[in-house]
Amino acid sequence: MVDKAQTYxxxxxxxxxxxxxxxxxxxxxxxxxxxxLEALIMLVGQGPGRVEDQTGRPFVGPxxxxxxxxLETVGLTRSELYVTNVIKCWAFQPxxxxxxxxxxxxxxxxxxxxxxxxxxxxxxxxxxxxxxAPAAQAFLGSRFKMTADRGRWHLTPEGRWIIAxxxxxxxLRLKNLDEAAYQQTWQAFLDDFRQVTxxxxxxxx
Numbered sequence: 001m002v003d004k005a006q007t008y009x010x011x012x013x014x015x016x017x018x019x020x021x022x023x024x025x026x027x028x029x030x031x032x033x034x035x036x037l038e039a040l041i042m043l044v045g046q047g048p049g050r051v052e053d054q055t056g057r058p059f060v061g062p063x064x065x066x067x068x069x070x071l072e073t074v075g076l077t078r079s080e081l082y083v084t085n086v087i088k089c090w091a092f093q094p095x096x097x098x099x100x101x102x103x104x105x106x107x108x109x110x111x112x113x114x115x116x117x118x119x120x121x122x123x124x125x126x127x128x129x130x131x132x133a134p135a136a137q138a139f140l141g142s143r144f145k146m147t148a149d150r151g152r153w154h155l156t157p158e159g160r161w162i163i164a165x166x167x168x169x170x171x172l173r174l175k176n177l178d179e180a181a182y183q184q185t186w187q188a189f190l191d192d193f194r195q196v197t198x199x200x201x202x203x204x205x
Contacts (some may be wrong), residue, residue: 002074004037011118015088021111023089028053031082033119040200041076042125043067044116045085045167046134049101053090058083063169067131070168072184074193082123086138087112101169103134113138126203128160129196132167140164153199161199165192 006008012032018024031048036055043059051061059067071077074145092099104112116138120128130136136144139162140154146166154162174182 004062007122008037011115011122014117018088018112018115020114021089021108023037023087023091023108023115027089029056030088030089031056031058031090032115033058033082033084035078035082035084036080036098036134037082037123039080039082039125041080041127041129041196042084042120042123043129043131044083044135044138045083045089045131047101047104048090049169050090050092057083059168063167066168066172070190070193074197075192076193076197082119082125082147084116084119086116088115109134109138126160127196127199128162129192130162130164132170133164135167136162136164151188152193153195163192163195163199165189182197 015032016030018030031052045059047059048058049063051064052058059065068078071081087104089112091102091104091108093102094100128139130139133144133146136146136149140149144164146164150164150166152163156162166185168189171182171185171189174185
């Protein structure tokens with residue numbers, strides 16, 4: 001019988017030494033996924049940000065706190081999920097003397113795909129919730145558009161259900177720009193999480 005905890009630690013330790021792309025030269029550290037290794041639900045974002053790069057943990061910055069708020073609202077906890085990203089190193093661009101998050105490039109996604117594939121194989125989630133278009137495109141292809149395809153279920157040949165919603169960082173930005181747009185997007189964000197919880201209950205019956 002496979003010892004998932006040991007396999008995870010070996011996989012994580014190997015990933016922490018990764019030098020498969022140029023992001024290894026600019027990161028503080030690799031940010032590997034974490035959570036329940038028997039999770040029904042896996043959350044996948046596009047990549048770590050500044051705070052994650054500093055702490056080595058996924059979704060612990062401001063967007064992560066908004067994510068936790070959404071989880072609490074729909075009755076989920078991180079302890080029952082596995083949370084990770086498409087790429088494991090901070091991808092940024094200089095803007096006005098500061099480093100600003102940017103979506104991962106195709107080359108970066110390709111270089112990091114081995115780690116995400118092994119996480120999925122290890123955890124074997126029944127549901128994958130993609131947070132943001134770059135994460136969704138990694139699973140559903142480049143034609144995915146958030147405006148048209150958000151909240152729709154896709155069944156993979158392996159029997160996993162995939163759905164995509166907004167990245168919490170996007171929702172957070174709206175909160176500071178447009179209150180009406182934020183409220184509408186926040187409710188849609190929660191509705192997608194409610195879809196996920198309802199689907200998970202189907203597997204728990």
